[in-house]
Amino acid sequence: MKLLIITNIPTPYRDPIYTILSKYDNIDLFVFYCSLSEPNRKWNYRYLDFNHKFLSKHENKFVRLNFNILKELNQLNPDVVITSGFNFTMLIAWLWSIIKFKKHIPFSDGNIHSESNLSFLHKILRMLVYRYSDAFLGSSQKTLDLYKSYKIDQKKLFKSCLSVDNKKFFPKIKVNKIFDLMFCGQFIQRKNPLFFVELAKFVNDKKPGINVLLVGEGPLKFNTLTKLNEYEISYFDAGFVQSSEIISYYHSSKLFIFPTLKEPWGLVANEALASGLPVFVSSFAGVANELIIDGYNGFIFDDFELNSWSEKILNLLNDDILYDKISNNSILSVKSYTNNSAAEGIFNSVKQFVYEDSYCS
Numbered sequence: 271m272k273l274l275i276i277t278n279i280p281t282p283y284r285d286p287i288y289t290i291l292s293k294y295d296n297i298d299l300f301v302f303y304c305s306l307s308e309p310n311r312k313w314n315y316r317y318l319d320f321n322h323k324f325l326s327k328h329e330n331k332f333v334r335l336n337f338n339i340l341k342e343l344n345q346l347n348p349d350v351v352i353t354s355g356f357n358f359t360m361l362i363a364w365l366w367s368i369i370k371f372k373k374h375i376p377f378s379d380g381n382i383h384s385e386s387n388l389s390f391l392h393k394i395l396r397m398l399v400y401r402y403s404d405a406f407l408g409s410s411q412k413t414l415d416l417y418k419s420y421k422i423d424q425k426k427l428f429k430s431c432l433s434v435d436n437k438k439f440f441p442k443i444k445v446n447k448i449f450d451l452m453f454c455g456q457f458i459q460r461k462n463p464l465f466f467v468e469l470a471k472f473v474n475d476k477k478p479g480i481n482v483l484l485v486g487e488g489p490l491k492f493n494t495l496t497k498l499n500e501y502e503i504s505y506f507d508a509g510f511v512q513s514s515e516i517i518s519y520y521h522s523s524k525l526f527i528f529p530t531l532k533e534p535w536g537l538v539a540n541e542a543l544a545s546g547l548p549v550f551v552s553s554f555a556g557v558a559n560e561l562i563i564d565g566y567n568g569f570i571f572d573d574f575e576l577n578s579w580s581e582k583i584l585n586l587l588n589d590d591i592l593y594d595k596i597s598n599n600s601i602l603s604v605k606s607y608t609n610n611s612a613a614e615g616i617f618n619s620v621k622q623f624v625y626e627d628s629y630c631s
Contacts, residue, residue, distance in 0.1 A: 453527055525587070
């Protein structure tokens with residue numbers, strides 16, 4: 271069976287899953303990338319160990335229309351098409367699958383909260399695509415709940431979790447943790463870095479001399495550093511760090527702070543947990559109450575009241591026994607979130623379309 275996945279760009283967290291999937295029996299995998307990179311992504315392009323093609327090798331804007339998609343579809347002639355969005359290229363692929371009587375599967379990591387501000391037109395478009403799709407892939411239970419809100423049959427829903435290589439992040443030796451609080455992400459309003467600064471000040475006022483770590487870049491970086499300097503808080507600015515080099519920063523930190531205003535999932539939480547860090551997260555992240563369990567491997571907050579966040583933070587910073595307990599829970603909690611299970615989720619969504627005698631063999 272020819273399986274085609276159409277996605278935006280190569281990513282360090284999905285490409286390893288495609289490599290695993292390409293080794294499955296009865297699956298002839300091919301991946302189309304709409305472009306080589308995006309303006310706000312700095313990931314290094316790596317060798318891809320599976321059949322793939324770039325529809326464009328230029329840095330692309332977020333509205334994508336690859337005019338060669340029809341030619342490529344007709345030439346490859348896949349049996350199943352998985353699309354990971356609703357840009358023009360993917361909509362053309364969806365229409366092609368209908369016309370050619372092929373199977374179509376939408377793949378999303380969204381949830382009801384992250385899509386709460388969609389326009390009426392966007393919602394109608396989703397309803398139309400979902401009506402003429404054969405199975406549905408989601409990265410979390412929250413995504414499956416989103417599909418259910420469109421009256422989609424539970425039997426058609428499959429989960430392919432967002433994951434990292436947990437073994438790479440596992441701390442093999444005890445490392446001196448020089449940073450009390452860590453922030454990792456784009457420095458944009460949605461990621462809420464300025465709240466992180468105010469929280470760091472609040473904690474530092476009660477426990478003077480804390481040290482914080484910043485990883486990432488973005489338009490709010492200057493404001494963030496200005497405030498930290500104003501508050502005389504000790505910090506290290508690592509800038510943008512490639513995924514292959516970020517592990518040491520997690521290992522040198524005690525707590526991971528994730529105060530996002532809106533996040534479909536939040537893969538940095540997987541990385542932090544696999545590194546043994548308790549995660550402090552807002553309830554607006556997809557990982558909240560699914561991967562992050564309040565009081566078990568971190569803490570979840572419904573608002574941004576500084577006193578409640580700082581109280582939990584100080585409890586862990588001042589209690590080594592409690593810290594070690596939650597740190598161990600963090601590592602345990604991501605054991606089922608693996609690249610293999612993510613690949614299996616994709617396979618489960620398509621195996622129903624494989625000829626039964628071929629699959630059983």
